[in-house]
Amino acid sequence: MNQQQKAKLVLEDGSVFTGYSFGYTGNTSGEVVFNTAMNGYPESLTDPSYFGQILVATFPLVGNYGVPEPNPLGGIEQNWESSMIHIKGLVVCEYSQNYSHWNANKSLGQWLNENKIPAISGIDTRKLTKQLREKGCMLGKIIVDGDTDWYDPNADNPVAHVSVAKPITYGNGKKTIVLVDCGVKNNILRCLLRRDVQVIRVPFNYNFLSQQFDGVLISNGPGDPKVNIETIENIRRLIEMDKPVMGICLGNQLLALASGANTYKLPYGHRGHNQPVRLKGTDRCFVTSQNHGFAIEPSTLSEEWEVMFENLNDGTCEGIRHKAKPFFAVQFHPEASGGPNDTEFLFDEFINLIDNK
Numbered sequence: 001m002n003q004q005q006k007a008k009l010v011l012e013d014g015s016v017f018t019g020y021s022f023g024y025t026g027n028t029s030g031e032v033v034f035n036t037a038m039n040g041y042p043e044s045l046t047d048p049s050y051f052g053q054i055l056v057a058t059f060p061l062v063g064n065y066g067v068p069e070p071n072p073l074g075g076i077e078q079n080w081e082s083s084m085i086h087i088k089g090l091v092v093c094e095y096s097q098n099y100s101h102w103n104a105n106k107s108l109g110q111w112l113n114e115n116k117i118p119a120i121s122g123i124d125t126r127k128l129t130k131q132l133r134e135k136g137c138m139l140g141k142i143i144v145d146g147d148t149d150w151y152d153p154n155a156d157n158p159v160a161h162v163s164v165a166k167p168i169t170y171g172n173g174k175k176t177i178v179l180v181d182c183g184v185k186n187n188i189l190r191c192l193l194r195r196d197v198q199v200i201r202v203p204f205n206y207n208f209l210s211q212q213f214d215g216v217l218i219s220n221g222p223g224d225p226k227v228n229i230e231t232i233e234n235i236r237r238l239i240e241m242d243k244p245v246m247g248i249c250l251g252n253q254l255l256a257l258a259s260g261a262n263t264y265k266l267p268y269g270h271r272g273h274n275q276p277v278r279l280k281g282t283d284r285c286f287v288t289s290q291n292h293g294f295a296i297e298p299s300t301l302s303e304e305w306e307v308m309f310e311n312l313n314d315g316t317c318e319g320i321r322h323k324a325k326p327f328f329a330v331q332f333h334p335e336a337s338g339g340p341n342d343t344e345f346l347f348d349e350f351i352n353l354i355d356n357k
């Protein structure tokens, strides 16, 4: 790898940032989004919700704790949020090729190179982030040589690329949860399995309604929620039943769409580990891990639903619940990974809904 090979980041608005190639030496394109987390790059890079996106780390030094070796246990990778990298490219200010951590076994650059993911360092990520905040998220390209076509993940059906191909069963607890896999993060599986349940992970468009189950969790996932027509239709039929339902991030948006509400694209989204939310109607606030570019339009919720959480930075909807039935969903990540674990108790609330049925 040549640390000094020049590269450029080109944005849809014509602006160009020059820097140096690291990771895989090649061109790439995707939607450019920024994340304000100070750490957690192995988790973010393997989070399927980042599929098709070029990730900008606002924290100025990235790579100094390396990358852990894969370590699957019971069919679930323990150190990553899925089995592969999903971002299309990475943008950092300073890349640290030197790393030190007890479970690191390679550098970030080596890992990116092995997975053919281009990255660029030496970028003024503060200036770039200000631009994305003012103009909104844009498509972008990392170019080392020549050119490449623009790629817009929101015009694609990215969930189909990251869901499982066929159902997989985990655990042997007494209650059975169907996990609708729209690109699920491994820590959602780990959080469920720690609570003595059996999990049947099904493809995003799988018709699970005729199956035996006690509750359904609709996972996070990439892209515009509205393109998931089949999943929304399955959820619409699911909520005619009374079985407990929990949604996370994309799952929150899909539940809202299935109930008849609308979603919209945020100008630059919420991505980071310190997004504050308030449990509506209380003074209880939580610091949450977030990664999304879309949100529910609360004014379109029907009478039967209410806002459960709101974002304290911009007032957007961060979760919904049904007023009478055991359904709730959150826009943030109670499974964290990376980020704070403060809202993991929501998995207990979901299991309580199942146990009290």
Ligand SMILES: NC(=O)CC[C@H](N)C(=O)O
Pocket (backbone or CB within 6 Å): 049, 219, 220, 221, 222, 223, 224, 225, 248, 249, 250, 251, 291, 292, 293, 294, 295
């Ligand atoms: N993490 C997620 O599930 C993201 C949901 C959706 N793709 C969004 O960007 O809003």
